[in-house]
Amino acid sequence: MTDTKRNGLLIDYEYCTGCFACQVACCQEHGWEAPLTGIKVHEIVQDLPKGKAYLSFVPMPTELCVLCPKRIKKGLAPACVTHCMAACMHFGPVSELGKALEKKPRQVLWAPR
Ligand code: SF4
Numbered sequence: 001m002t003d004t005k006r007n008g009l010l011i012d013y014e015y016c017t018g019c020f021a022c023q024v025a026c027c028q029e030h031g032w033e034a035p036l037t038g039i040k041v042h043e044i045v046q047d048l049p050k051g052k053a054y055l056s057f058v059p060m061p062t063e064l065c066v067l068c069p070k071r072i073k074k075g076l077a078p079a080c081v082t083h084c085m086a087a088c089m090h091f092g093p094v095s096e097l098g099k100a101l102e103k104k105p106r107q108v109l110w111a112p113r
C-alpha cells in the first residue's frame with residue numbers, strides 16, 4: 001500500500017543555476033557547519049570533443065535532511081525551497097511529486113528514511 005503521507009523533495013535540476021542558496025539556507029536553518037549540510041549542490045562537468053562540455057548542477061539531499069519539521073509545522077516551506085530563486089525545488093507528498101516527475105524529465109525525487 002502506498003503511504004500518501006510520506007513527504008519528500010522534487011528538484012528540477014534542469015533549471016538549477018548552481019547558486020548554492022539551498023545549501024546555505026539549510027546550514028543556517030539547522031546550524032550545520034561545512035562540510036555538514038542537509039543538501040549538497042554537485043557540479044557535474046562532462047567534457048565533449050572539440051573543447052565543449054556539458055555542465056550540470058544537481059542538488060542532492062543528504063542523510064542530514066530532516067525536511068524542516070519546525071517550518072512545516074508553522075505552515076512554511078522548507079528553508080531550501082523558500083530560498084531557491086529559480087523556484088526549481090518543491091516539497092510535498094511523494095505520491096504527488098512522483099506525478100510531477102512523470103510529466104517532466106531531468107528531476108530528482110528524494111525522500112528521507
Ligand atoms: S528540507 Fe530542510 S533539512 Fe532538508 S535540505 Fe532542505 S533545508 Fe535542509
Ligand code: SF4
Nearest residue numbers: 016017019020022084
Ligand atoms: S537554490 Fe535552487 S537554483 Fe540555487 S543551487 Fe539550490 S536548487 Fe539550484
